[in-house]
Amino acid sequence: MKLILTIAARYLFGKKTTNAINIITWISIIGMSIGTAALILILSVFNGFESLLSGMLSNFNPDIKITLAEGKYISKDSIDAENIKKIAGIERIAFTLEETSFFDYKGSQEVGIIKGVDDDFMKVTGLDTSLITGAAKFGQETEFGIFGSGMNTKLSVNPSDGFTSATAYMPSIESKGPLAKDFTALQFYPSGTFSVGSDVDMQYVLVSYNAVNNLLHLDNHFSALEIKLNPGASEKKVLTSLKALTGDKFIIKNRYQQDEGFLKIMNIEKWISYLIACLTLLIIAFNLVGSLWMIVLEKKKDIAILKSMGLTKSGIKSIFLSLGLLISVIGLLVGFILGIILYWMQKEYGLISVPDGFMIDAYPIEMRWPDFLIVTITVIVIGFIASLLPSLRAGQISAFVRQE
DSSP states (O other), rough: HHHHHHHHHHHHSOOOOHHHHHHHHHHHHHHHHHHHHHHHHHHHHHHHHHHHHHHHOOOOOSSSSEEEEEOEEEGGSSSHHHHHHTTEEEEEEEEEEEEEEEEEEEEEEEEEEEEETTTTHHHOGGGGGGGGEEOOOSSSSSSSEEHHHHHHHHHHHOTTOTTOOEEEEOOOOOOOTTTTOOOEEEEEEEEEEEESSSHHHHHHHEHHHHHHHHTTTOOSEEEEEEEEEEOOHHHHHHHHHHHHHHHGGGEEHHHHHTTHHHHHHHHHHHHHHHHHHHHHHHHHHHHHHHHHHHHHTTTHHHHHHHHHTTTTTHHHHHHHHHHHHHHHHHHHHHHHHHHHHHHHHHHHOOOBOTTOOOOBBBBBOOHHHHHHHHHHHHHHHHHHHHHHHHHHHHHHHSSSOOOO
């Protein structure tokens, strides 16, 4: 094996009779390097977006969320909140109540979701870190609300205008009389705007929990129980304890399950982009096929001599397979170095910026060590496939070379 690798290295770095072979060989190495860098950077950019958006959504979604399996509203009497608080690993719980509503502000009208939150909601989710204007003022004598950035734009809300109220309308569910109104209304004053970078911004308006209960003519009902875990708590153990305590009437979701659809779409886009880049690398690998084929043609006499000295057909094929893999490994290492340099430049200087109007100035990027393993396997497999045909051709060369 050592002899085969030595000969392969000699064929790669040794002087060749035709200078074009050297040029094509180094073009192959450069192509594999660029392809490798592209693969690792594609995965890193998607990792960056996934971490960015997941982190922002974590400011709105709790660690664990409990909802009713069937129906909308849960009576507080139907769930043992005190015993839930006592489960090891749970730091805090919050009751929330949400429903689709019709909003009006200075003649601008929009359908969205009104969400009633209690005093613990901000501590459970950390939404206060996503406030971009104003402040959250829940549970005061005057009713206040905070708008998602998208809803704020659609309704043209001015949070600094403390004299103009917004109104949320809900169909009345009380018995109709001759003087009964078709809708119940809740007036509240905008106190701030939040942004978590998702559809949440386009739909949600947050007010106090009691206000939404009154708007829906309910008494101590909620649509979700949102839970924050202690740092270092075992999510699996907490979920098991919650399922044992709540039974089959409730659905319990962790943070991933709450955003499962969104994260699955992100992963699908990530791996489709990766496959497209792999196809590009496969096309680049045709240079490798060409360079190996030319080396085989140049080394016909060497191959004949090696065979006459006793090297088997499989040994000859191994030399050129090793040569192809050696080119691939060099391209891989150079590509990793190039990818890491570009990663550092993007991280430090925002080499590629995003258009104005986004929450970030440059594309987010995050390298993960498993991606290096995936890219390594991909490049080696493509290099092996590209080396097969030239190595088979080398194995067919006779041990006798006829000189014209």
